[in-house]
Amino acid sequence: MTFSQFHNRWGKVCVVHTPLISAFSEMRTLLATIGIDIEMICGWRGEKEQNEALAKGNSSAKFGSSPHNFGVAFDCGPVKGGDIDWNANESVWLKIGMAGEKFGLQWG
Secondary structure (H helix, E strand, O other): OOEEEEEOOOOOEEEEEHHHHHHHHHHHHHHHOOOOOEEEEEOOOOHHHHHHHHHHOOOOOOOOOOHHHHOOOOEEEEEEOOEEOOOOOHHHHHHHHHHHHHOOOOOO
C-alpha cells in the first residue's frame, strides 16, 4: 500500500492511501459543478489524534479500530467563507457523501 501527502488550502498535511487523493479530487471537481466547495480536513490519525477525536465526539472509534489509523480514510467538509461550514444544510452533506460513493468511497 502506498501513501501520499495532500496539502489542504490551510497548509495542513493529510497522509492517506494514494488512491484516496484521486477520489477526493474527483469529488471536489464534481461538487464544484453544483456550487459546493470541499476540502480535506484530515487523513491518517495516530493514537494521540484518534484519542482526541474520540474525546471530542468527532469519532466513535478507539485507536486501532478506525480506518483513519491505517491511512485508508479521510474527512472532508464544505467550505464557506474560507472555513469548513460545520452548519451546512443536511442536503449539502448528503451530496458530499453521495459524491464520495460515486468514486468508490464509503461514507462513514
